[in-house]
Amino acid sequence: MKLSAPIFKLKRQAKLLARESDIPLHAALDQTARNEGFRAWSHLAASASDHRPAHEMLAQLSPGDLVLLGARPGHGKTLMGLELAIEAVRTDRSAFFFTLEDNEGVVFDRLQMLGTDRKVVEAKLTVDTSDDICADYIIDRIGHGSSGALAIIDYLQLLDQRRRNPELDVQMKALRTFASATGSIIVALSQIDRAFETTGRSIPGLEDIRLPNPLDMSLFTKACFMHGGEAHLEKIA
Structure with a gap:
């Protein structure tokens, strides 16, 4: 059944x-789903799961990838990150969601919006909201023995916000080395500069990443950009 709007917009309506x-x-959420012709939100989410961009995106990622996931606020990058983590769990892989932006309650509310039962994923999905999150913290938390893990970082521009943390470039070099050594996949969510909205282009690119540092x-190795319900994945290195 075709939805009247992308699922991230339906969540916003709800x-x-x-x-x-x-x-x-x-x-x-259930009322919004009924308006779309589904019994409940969980039914809508399950029906749409095989067609989510995250399902297709994860299939195109490789062990050792360091991925940039960029979008303007409200265009679904955090939900995409969570969907990637859920897809990893469904394939029996360990997944981590590190966030300096939200608390655990907000994260699990979003999982509910995705039609996911917390009990189903929490055994394999680690949600970490520590204020100490940085590259070294993430590497220690995942561990070198955790081969093939998927880690989502929410989000890139906050990693070096604290002065005691290394520069952003140093942190990303460490994460790239760790991903390559362990076969992990690390996805960093990223802000897009608001000037993109004046360009007339349909989707952002690397030149639109907001980089204070x-x-x-x-x-x-790869970048995925989202806008208006569309997602575009491209190779970088």
Whole structure:
């Protein structure tokens, strides 16, 4: 069944409905799903799962990849990151979601929006919201013995926000080396400069990444850019 809008926009509609009608988010999600012709949000999410960009994207990633995932706010990069983690868990791989942006409750609310049962994924999905998150912390948390793990970092521009953390370029070099050595896949979510919206282009590119501090973009092996429900994956190195 074809949806009237991309799933990330339907989730946004449900959140707005929950606020305006003063109802729980799960009730607003179910109402939105019924408007689309589904019994409940879980039914809609399950129906759409095989067609999610994350399902196709993960199939195109390789052990050792360091991936940039960029989008403007509200265009689904955090949900895409979580969907990638869920897809990894479904293939019996360990997955990590490191976030300096949200607390654990927000992360699991988003998992609910994706139609995912917390009990199903939490045995394989590690959600880490520590203020100490940086490259060294991530490497220690995953461990060199965790071959083939998938790690999502939310998000790139916050890694060197604390002065005690190494420069962003140094951190990404360490993560690239770690990914190559362990066969892990590391995906860093990234902000896109707001100036992109004045370019008239349909999807951002590397030149649109917001970089307060210098970063060698060739450290990334692949990049995925999202906008308006579209996702484009490209090779870098």
